[in-house]
Amino acid sequence: MHSCDVLIVGGGPAGSSCAWGLRSSGLEVLVLDKARFPRNKVCGGWITVPVLRSLGIHPDDYRPGRTLQPITGFRVSAMGQHETEIDYERTVSYGIRRCEFDEYLLRRCGVQIREESPVTSIERFSDVWIVNGEIRAKLLVGAGGHFCPVSRHIGNTNHEEPVVAQEIEFEVPPEQSASCSIRPEIPELYFCDDLKGYGWCFRKNNFINIGLGRMDHIALPRHMERFLTLLRTTGKVTFDLPARPAGHAYLLFGSSQRKIVDDSIMLIGDSAGLAYEQSGEGIRPAVESGLLAAEIIRSSEGLYNRARLAVYSDLLVTRLNPGHAYPEKIAKHLPTHLRNSLARMLLKSEWFCRRVVLDRWFLQ
Ligand SMILES: Cc1cc2nc3c(=O)[nH]c(=O)nc-3n(C[C@H](O)[C@H](O)[C@H](O)COP(=O)(O)OP(=O)(O)OC[C@H]3O[C@@H](n4cnc5c(N)ncnc54)[C@H](O)[C@@H]3O)c2cc1C
Structure with a gap:
C-alpha cells in the first residue's frame, strides 16, 4: 500500500497548481489522473495575465515549442449586430492550447504523479482515506473537474444548472x-x-x-x-x-451550491464549481483555488478537520467573489x-x- 499525506485527485490546472504550491513543503504529495498527459480538455484556451503571474511563469519560459498567443483586445457584439473592436495596445490575455498548457503545469509541479489511474473507490478507515484499495492518504484534494469523484463522495450532485x-x-x-x-x-x-x-x-x-x-x-x-x-x-x-x-x-461560483470542504477533504477548481460568473473563466479560479488550498494545507500542521479547513472556503469567497x-x-x-x-x-x-x-x- 502506498502512503501519502496529501492525495490530489486530478492533474488539471487546479490539481497541478495545488501540487506546485506544496512542492518542498516536506509533505508526501501524490497526484492521480485518469488520463495520460498530454491530454485534451474541451476549452477555449483563453487565460488572463494573472494566471501566469500567480504560477510564477514567465511567457518566454513557456513559449518555446508551445502556443502562447498574446491578446491585445477583443471584438464584441450581440450576435449578428454591429461589432465593436476594443484594442488595449498591450497584452491583456493569452491564448494557450490545453493539451500543452496542462501538461506543462503537471510536469513542473515537483511532486509524484500517477497517470492513467482513475479513482474508482474512496473509503474511510479510522482517520485515513483508502483510495482504489491501495493508496492511504491523510488528506484528499478533489481536483477532478465537474464530475470529480471526491466531490461526489461528499454528497455534491450534478443537479445544479451548469x-x-x-x-x-x-x-x-x-x-x-x-x-x-x-x-x-x-x-x-x-x-x-x-x-x-x-x-x-x-x-x-x-x-x-x-x-x-x-x-x-x-x-x-x-x-x-x-x-x-x-x-x-x-x-x-x-x-x-x-x-x-x-x-x-x-458550474459558476455564486450560483454553485457545492460543499467545498469536509473532514480531511478540500475541493478545488471545477470540482468545487468556481468559474467566474460573468465570463465563465475557469482556469484562473482553478489555479487560484489550488494555490490557496496549498497555503492552507501548509499552515494546518497536519490537522485537517472540517473546522480547521473552513478557512479555505471563507477565503475563497472573498478572493473569487467580485461582488456586483x-x-x-x-x-x-x-x-x-x-x-x-x-x-x-x-x-x-x-x-x-x-x-x-x-x-x-x-x-x-
Ligand atoms: C467549452 C469550454 C470552454 C472553456 N473555455 C475556457 C477558457 O477559454 N478559459 C477559461 O479560463 N476557462 C474555460 N473553460 C473552463 C475551464 O476549462 C475549466 O474551468 C478548467 O479546466 C477547470 O480546471 P480543473 O483543473 O478544475 O479541471 P479539469 O481541467 O477538468 O481537470 C480535471 C482533471 O481530473 C481528471 N479526472 C477526472 N476524473 C478523474 C478520476 N475519476 N480519477 C482521476 N482523475 C480524474 C481529468 O482527467 C482531468 O485531467 C471552458 C470550459 C468549457 C466546457
Missing part, C-alpha cells in the same frame, strides 16, 4: 490561412440574444478555436448551429469544420425582455464594451 459549452479547435488549412479574417491578437465574442451565453472565435497562431457556452443546455445545439451559420455567412469561416464540436459542463456593482444588481431585476433589449443596445456602445464587458466581466 454552464454547458461546446468548442472545436483545429489547425486552419494552410491554403485558407492568409484569407482567414480572425486576427490572432483580437479574439471575437458574440453574445446570444437572450444574454444567456456567448460564442467565441479565437485564433492562436495557426490554430482556431470556435465555441459557444450557455446557461441552458436544451438550446445549446440550436445556438451553436446559428452561430456557425453566422460565421459562414459573414465570411469569418470559409472552410468546413473537420469534426463536430465537443461539449462539457461546469449597483447597475448589475438593478439589471437582474428588470423584466427579461427589457433587459435583453437594453443589453443589445449597450453592446453597440464602445464605452459599455470596454468598461463593462471587458474591464469588469472578462479582465476583472
Whole structure:
C-alpha cells in the first residue's frame, strides 16, 4: 500500500497548481489522473495575465515549442449586430492550447504523479482515506473537474444548472490561412440574444478555436448551429469544420451550491464549481483555488478537520467573489425582455464594451 499525506485527485490546472504550491513543503504529495498527459480538455484556451503571474511563469519560459498567443483586445457584439473592436495596445490575455498548457503545469509541479489511474473507490478507515484499495492518504484534494469523484463522495450532485459549452479547435488549412479574417491578437465574442451565453472565435497562431457556452443546455445545439451559420455567412469561416464540436459542463461560483470542504477533504477548481460568473473563466479560479488550498494545507500542521479547513472556503469567497456593482444588481431585476433589449443596445456602445464587458466581466 502506498502512503501519502496529501492525495490530489486530478492533474488539471487546479490539481497541478495545488501540487506546485506544496512542492518542498516536506509533505508526501501524490497526484492521480485518469488520463495520460498530454491530454485534451474541451476549452477555449483563453487565460488572463494573472494566471501566469500567480504560477510564477514567465511567457518566454513557456513559449518555446508551445502556443502562447498574446491578446491585445477583443471584438464584441450581440450576435449578428454591429461589432465593436476594443484594442488595449498591450497584452491583456493569452491564448494557450490545453493539451500543452496542462501538461506543462503537471510536469513542473515537483511532486509524484500517477497517470492513467482513475479513482474508482474512496473509503474511510479510522482517520485515513483508502483510495482504489491501495493508496492511504491523510488528506484528499478533489481536483477532478465537474464530475470529480471526491466531490461526489461528499454528497455534491450534478443537479445544479451548469454552464454547458461546446468548442472545436483545429489547425486552419494552410491554403485558407492568409484569407482567414480572425486576427490572432483580437479574439471575437458574440453574445446570444437572450444574454444567456456567448460564442467565441479565437485564433492562436495557426490554430482556431470556435465555441459557444450557455446557461441552458436544451438550446445549446440550436445556438451553436446559428452561430456557425453566422460565421459562414459573414465570411469569418470559409472552410468546413473537420469534426463536430465537443461539449462539457461546469458550474459558476455564486450560483454553485457545492460543499467545498469536509473532514480531511478540500475541493478545488471545477470540482468545487468556481468559474467566474460573468465570463465563465475557469482556469484562473482553478489555479487560484489550488494555490490557496496549498497555503492552507501548509499552515494546518497536519490537522485537517472540517473546522480547521473552513478557512479555505471563507477565503475563497472573498478572493473569487467580485461582488456586483449597483447597475448589475438593478439589471437582474428588470423584466427579461427589457433587459435583453437594453443589453443589445449597450453592446453597440464602445464605452459599455470596454468598461463593462471587458474591464469588469472578462479582465476583472
Ligand atoms: C467549452 C469550454 C470552454 C472553456 N473555455 C475556457 C477558457 O477559454 N478559459 C477559461 O479560463 N476557462 C474555460 N473553460 C473552463 C475551464 O476549462 C475549466 O474551468 C478548467 O479546466 C477547470 O480546471 P480543473 O483543473 O478544475 O479541471 P479539469 O481541467 O477538468 O481537470 C480535471 C482533471 O481530473 C481528471 N479526472 C477526472 N476524473 C478523474 C478520476 N475519476 N480519477 C482521476 N482523475 C480524474 C481529468 O482527467 C482531468 O485531467 C471552458 C470550459 C468549457 C466546457
